[in-house]
Amino acid sequence: MATFLVPACIRMLLTFAKDKLTSYANKIDFIETGAAPMPLEDMRLLCQVLPQTRLYNTYASTETGIISTFNYNDGECLAGCLGTPMKQSSFFITADGIVGCKGKTLMMGYWNDTETTAKVLKDGTIITADLGSIDMKGRLRLHGRSDDVINVGGYKIAPTEVEDIALAFSGVKDCICIEAPHPVVGKVLKLLIVPDVDYNRKNLVNYLRSKLEPHKVPVLYDEIAEVRRTFNGKIDRKSYR
Known part of the structure; x- marks a missing residue:
């Protein structure tokens, strides 16, 4: 069998049904994911659970179709890597x-909206809202959405980078990094956490400090029941702005 799953569904399977998923390891040919960034910790765990399965991270949208894909279970498990272009497509930065x-x-x-089309599609090219780069092997590497980047003290920070590190901490089930007002510096990073049973805020802060540059470590923290998501599993960042 093969299937497409958004990252939120994969996290649910790994959290609540890892043993069951493992029992089907020899029956799953490939799993493709897209629609939202997949945390590196989830990618690594899925590779462990399904060592023989092709696991594809695909770059695609309604406007572009499928542009590229990358099997992160083929020797290199790289967060944000979306591979080289498909035969009928190309990308640039x-x-x-x-x-x-x-x-x-x-x-x-x-459909029937030439004004909006003209803003997105020009001379056979679509300029997305995604921040990215092309590595030495010609693979597309995503660094977040331009409209999600948080500017704190002159530093532009992709919230997904902070979230990926936090999700690797055993006491964090889910999280979202947002901007919050501060009476002295004006704007700081705030991390909203869905805690697990072994969650400890002090240990989490120390962990983040050991993994992130100082300006990327959140100043404020809060525990919440769940992270708001859209119908297709993406974090609903707009609702937190």
Whole structure:
């Protein structure tokens, strides 16, 4: 069998049904994921649970079609890596660090909306809202969404980088990194955590300090019951702004 699962569904399976998933390891040909960034810790755990399964991280959208894909269970488990372009597609990085896409899979335009189409599609090219780079092997590497980046003290921080590190801590079930007002410096990072049974805030802070640059370590913390998500499993960042 093979299937497509968004990262939130994969996390649910790994959390609540890892043993059951392991029992099907020799029956799953491949699992493709997309729609949202997948935490590195989840990628590594899925590779352990399904060592023989092809695990694809795919870059695609309604506007672009499938642009590239990467099997992270083939020797290199790399967060944010989306592989080389498909045969009918190509990508490039603008001077602002934004991913642009070309190829035969791009949309013709939004239905009856030429004004919005003109903002997104120009000369057969779609400029996305994704921040990225191309590595030495020609693979696309995503660094977050340009509209999600938090500017704190002149530093531009991708919240997904903070979240990936926090999710690797055993006491964190789920989390979201947001910006919050501060009476002295104006704006700081705040981490909202869905705690697990062994959660300890002090230990988490020390862990983040050991893994992140100082300006990327959240100043404020709070525990919540759940992280708000959209219908397809993406973190609903807009609702926290």
